Amino acid sequence: MEYIILSLTLLAIGIYGLSTKYNLIKLLISVELITIAASMNFVIFASSLSDALGQAFMILAFSVDACITAIAFALVIIIYRELETLDIRELSKLKK
């Protein structure tokens, strides 16, 4: 249970990246860190409670994470093809 603070720290770093960076790839890295922090909880509790289900759920969490990453990359590539930029501030022009 001592590692929960570590998971919270990783979550905080991910949220910091999401809120301060404008590059789409950096945002993806931040999302990766947040998912790492979330899946870390499964492992920590599986280890401390000796419940194998935590590890099994982590495999599920990883595959969902892979799907999210794949969709995000497809969106990044489409955005780059359309706008030739990775800056999310440019994307706000789409609202107009």
Add this chain to the structure above:
Amino acid sequence: MVRIMFDVLLVVGLVVSAFLAVYLDETTYAVLSLAVTNVILSVFYFGLDTPFAAVFQLTMGIGTVAVLFLTGQMLAPKTGNVQSLKQSLLGLVVGILLSVPAILAVGHNIPVTNPVGFPLSTALWKLRAIDIIAQGLVILTVSLGITVVLKEKGRRRQK
């Protein structure tokens, strides 16, 4: 004592590399930092006696890093604005400072770990059963959907 030192080193490495992955402006260095995070995390999971999680973390992490690296190399603009050494060192120091709460939590005592003694097939099939098939279908659908979307966009662009 050795175990505590090892845990503290892992915690510091994990937090610093995660922070640098977000902090560094150069995409290549940020992705390399994320790769280091994934490797340290995998070692950390082995230390917690959760080998399946460690193996999956390593494989998934390295796959993601490879894709991120290629995407970064292809798409990231080459601005030439490289962060100075002072800024990079600042990131390192902030990363170390961020790891202090976790060090204080881990450094007090050796975390209790309980090894899970069963094969991978039990984790995949006996504990999860039918949802792994649903999961496979979801992954297949997502990959097909992405392929279709990318091809359609490429076709429209050619027109």
